[in-house]
Amino acid sequence: MAHRKRFPGADPLNLWGNARGGSDVSVSVSAVSRTYQDRGAVHALARVSLRAARGELVAVVGPSGCGKTTLLELICGLQAPDVGTVRSAPAALMPQRDLLLPWLSALENAALALRIARRPRAQARACAAALFAELGLAGFEDARPHELSGGMRQRVAFLRTLLSEKPVLCLDEPFGALDAITRAEMQSWLARALAREPRTVVLVTHDVEEAVLLADRLVVLCARPGRVIAEIEVALPRPRARTDARVVAMREQALIALGLGDRA
Amino acid sequence: MSALPALLLVAALLGAWELYADLGGVEPSLLPAPHAIATTLAGNTGLLWKNFAITAKEVLLGLGLSLVSGFAIAVAIHLWRPLRRALYPPAVGSQAVPIAVLAPLLVFWWGFGIFPKLIVIALICFFPVLVTTVDGLAAVDRDQVKLLRTLDASRWQAFRFAELPAALPAALSGARIAVAVGVIAAFIAEAQTATIGPYGGLGREIVTDESALQTPRAWAAAVVLCLFAIACFYTLTFAERKLAPWTTQPTGDRP
Numbered sequence: 005m006a007h008r009k010r011f012p013g014a015d016p017l018n019l020w021g022n023a024r025g026g027s028d029v030s031v032s033v034s035a036v037s038r039t040y041q042d043r044g045a046v047h048a049l050a051r052v053s054l055r056a057a058r059g060e061l062v063a064v065v066g067p068s069g070c071g072k073t074t075l076l077e078l079i080c081g082l083q084a085p086d087v088g089t090v091r092s093a094p095a096a097l098m099p100q101r102d103l104l105l106p107w108l109s110a111l112e113n114a115a116l117a118l119r120i121a122r123r124p125r126a127q128a129r130a131c132a133a134a135l136f137a138e139l140g141l142a143g144f145e146d147a148r149p150h151e152l153s154g155g156m157r158q159r160v161a162f163l164r165t166l167l168s169e170k171p172v173l174c175l176d177e178p179f180g181a182l183d184a185i186t187r188a189e190m191q192s193w194l195a196r197a198l199a200r201e202p203r204t205v206v207l208v209t210h211d212v213e214e215a216v217l218l219a220d221r222l223v224v225l226c227a228r229p230g231r232v233i234a235e236i237e238v239a240l241p242r243p244r245a246r247t248d249a250r251v252v253a254m255r256e257q258a259l260i261a262l263g264l265g266d267r268a
Numbered sequence: 269m270s271a272l273p274a275l276l277l278v279a280a281l282l283g284a285w286e287l288y289a290d291l292g293g294v295e296p297s298l299l300p301a302p303h304a305i306a307t308t309l310a311g312n313t314g315l316l317w318k319n320f321a322i323t324a325k326e327v328l329l330g331l332g333l334s335l336v337s338g339f340a341i342a343v344a345i346h347l348w349r350p351l352r353r354a355l356y357p358p359a360v361g362s363q364a365v366p367i368a369v370l371a372p373l374l375v376f377w378w379g380f381g382i383f384p385k386l387i388v389i390a391l392i393c394f395f396p397v398l399v400t401t402v403d404g405l406a407a408v409d410r411d412q413v414k415l416l417r418t419l420d421a422s423r424w425q426a427f428r429f430a431e432l433p434a435a436l437p438a439a440l441s442g443a444r445i446a447v448a449v450g451v452i453a454a455f456i457a458e459a460q461t462a463t464i465g466p467y468g469g470l471g472r473e474i475v476t477d478e479s480a481l482q483t484p485r486a487w488a489a490a491v492v493l494c495l496f497a498i499a500c501f502y503t504l505t506f507a508e509r510k511l512a513p514w515t516t517q518p519t520g521d522r523p
Contacts, residue, residue: 080418097418103411106514107433116429117419148514168419 036088047229063219071230095172117168234261330389338397388457404438
C-alpha cells in the first residue's frame, strides 16, 4: 500500500524543494498486478515493476489500455494492487482531464491544496499568486476556468499539483488534450520548470517524443494486460531539441520497442 | 426591455377578461371584472396590507424552514446511503397526505399561532428541494472527488469544495419550485388551520370573503398573492446569480 501521510514541515514558499532526506527511492512499484472484476475481468496490469529515484523523471509510455492511469492511481494511493507492493513518498496526481473546479477562480483552483491543508485563505492565495506570473498566468488570477485557454487550464492544474507540496508528481497525459503548438510550448515550459526546481515525476504519455524530450528514463508498456516490455535510459543533456539526432534515434528505439518502428 | 413581453401578455389577458366579464353574461359574484377588482383593491389597502403582512411572514418563514429541512435531509441521504432507502418512501408519502387530515392535529399540538401554518408550508415545499438536491449531489463528477482525495481532502472538505457547489444549481432549481408553490401552500395553511384574531392572512380573508359573497375582495386578495409569488420567484432567481454565478456566466468574456 502506498503511504498517504501528508508531507511534514514543508516551507510554504520553497515549493520546488526536494531536499527531504531519507531514501533515494521515491517510488517503488514491485511486481504489481491489478484486475478490474467489475468490468468483465479486465487485466489492467500484470507484474509491473517501476522505480523512480528522488528527483528523477520517469516517463511511462504505451498504447491505450496499457494500465497507465491505473499505475498512477496505485502510486497516489487511490487504488490498492491485487498482487505486489507499491511504496511511494506522498504523491500528487495531475489527472488527464484538468478537473478544475468551475466555481473557483484560477487562483483559488491553484491554491486548492493549501486550502485543504487549512492554510488561511489570504496566505493560500498569496502562495499561488507568487507563481502565477512565472507560469505565464499573470492577469488571469480571478478568471474562472471556462474563461481560460486549454494551455492555461493545464498550467493551473499543474500549479495545483505542485502546490500540494508533495515530493512526487504523477502527471497523467498532461498535454494530451492540447493542440500540437501549445503542446510543444508546454513541454519546454515543463522542462524549464523542473530543471530549476526538481521533483520526482512519473509522467504518463502516449507521445514517445514527449517522453524522450522530458524524461530521464522511459518505461515502455504494452496493452492488455499492461506489462513492461522495455526500459530505456535517456542520458542526454538538457535542454533537448526534438530535431537532435540523438533524440530522434532514441525515439525510434522506443517506437521499435512498441512494435511501431519505421522499417524504411 | 425584458419585462415588456410579460406586460403585453398580462394586458391582453386583462382586456379579454374585462370584455368577458362585461359582455359575457357571467355573474359578477362569480367573476368580477378587473376594474371592479382594482377598485376594491384601492378601497381596502389597509385590510389587505395587514393580512398581507401576516401571509408574507408565513411564506418567508415557511419557505426558510422547507429549504433548510429539504436541503438537510438531502445532505443526510447523500452522506449515508441507508438513509435514502429509509427516508425516501415516507418523504414521497408525505406529499400525498391531505392537509385537511393533518391540520386539526397540528392545531391540537401547537395552537392557533403561526407555527402550525409554517409546518404545513414546510411539508408542502420541502419536497422539490429534497429531490433536486439529492440528484444534484449524486451527479457530482466522481473524478473531482477523487482528485480532492489525492490532495488529502477530508470527507467534509470533499463535500465543501466539490459536492456542495456542484449540487447548488440543482438545489436552487428546487428552491424556485418551492417558492412558486409557497404562496398557495400558505393559502392552504390558513384555510385549514384555525386562527384567533381579526386578521388571519390573505388566505383566511379569501375564505371569509367567498362565504360572505364579497367576491371582488377575495379576488383582490388573490391578486396580491399572485404578485407576491412572482416577486419571491424573481428575488430567488436574482439570488441564484449571486450564489452560483458559474452556471449563468457567458463564455468568452476574458478579463
